[in-house]
Amino acid sequence: MSMPIPRPARGDVARDLWRLLEPIHAVVYFAPEPLEEFRAAGYRGFWMGYFAGRAAPLGSVGADVVHALFYNFAYERVSRAVPAAWSFAPPNEALQARLRGSVRALRRALGPAADGADTARAAELATRAARSAPFEGRALFAANRSLPTPQEPLAQLWHAATLLREHRGDGHVAALAAAGITGRESHVLHATASGIPRDVYTPARDFNEAEWTSTRDALKERGLLQDDRLSPQGQQLKAQIEERTDQLAATAYDALTTSETDELVRLLRPLTHAVIREGDIPLDNAMGLDLRESLDHL
Template structure:
């Protein structure tokens, strides 16, 4: 069975991801003044850090090209401040969740899930986790639906900060991490051309670098034994670091949270608005269990 930290990531990630993909937050970020999807994305996700320069966001996010980040920042802050970006994404995400969840949005089960997830999110260790800590410094929500999105976002970035540290320790660069994951899972390079601006020339160069270190096969189509060992170690350490957030919950509370999240996540995934669930290994049938 998968570790609980990974199971919870799969359940919480779609709830968090409405802030990127649903029309409500995208529209609100545009109304706030940001020019284009990517300016809104970088402004909203980095907003808890304050009006920091592109160099800081590039470092913290880890896997975007600096040229991509610097096209959005710091220019974004001339259109609207970080607080406005965060509020737009948060308000839009909550509106999207309400639309996806229907009556579930006001249910006792959601309120209980939000309470449990928030305890974990607010009790996680902050050391070495810059983006999580910045989010953690913001005021807590009062209503359960916003509390759930906040908790999902905190736990997502807590895991992400730990994942970045693990990649760095394993010698896998930010751009390399996309190629390494794609080779391991069979994902198409076209996914990353769209989502991370990795086009053919850069992709081939990144594959070559991984090949030279013995992590991918000569044809670049699969991981070597050393590559699989490295990949497994990264995932295992990421799970272990993420699990520290759930230490405040009793084992039965973790089981309860998993059970309560399943129908909520299923409703979000069923909307079809959140792309890329298959790389996470999540499907609607799994959510029945």
């Protein structure tokens, strides 16, 4: 009989599964098919489609709610997209567009494997984890959890990946807030730790040189940065945030046994590698995920 995952390993399991599930979800932001679907629904420009698609489970919300839950975007960027998006197409149309486009993108990347038994089994396991995850205090996850579960396996896998990434994301925001790191500071902290070029954040998160510099200066004043690297204090804080994020995310997998979790990792690995190798998702990105590491170590 399979035993529950030992608690010391739970955070590691959650991180491995994040590396595997995040690219499956992230086609909704980078692949051409979802962008086509958002345009067809009536949304204008990439960012209106982005905010409409991700915020749609919340209903016709405005900029304050989206800014609070998404945490790390410039308010000006959010307020240009919502609530104006809902005058072009209602949330239900955004939900349909993001699912259709994401499934189309995954089908292109996976080829025959999209309809295979392994994909169906991965969808089953990931859905069981996602549906069992605690949702108290996790507003964005709870909103997505309230949506119907798709029946088609590939759509179900994308939906489960979305639930699990928003579950993790809500926990990550809580860990950042508890550590006293704002959403904008989190980008600078992560970029410094990972070596991601600053210019990645110019189009992705609307950082100009002045804001980037002032945010770095604020982190330096707190002793978290030294020149172009994290200070020992900064390294410790960053490690604590990541560890706490993993611990909070791991609660989603309590419903799976050790053997089922291992099976999910095994089934997801070739699917995720195929998605990454398709090339839609940039290797240097603002999601906080190192895709090279996903390819090399999983």
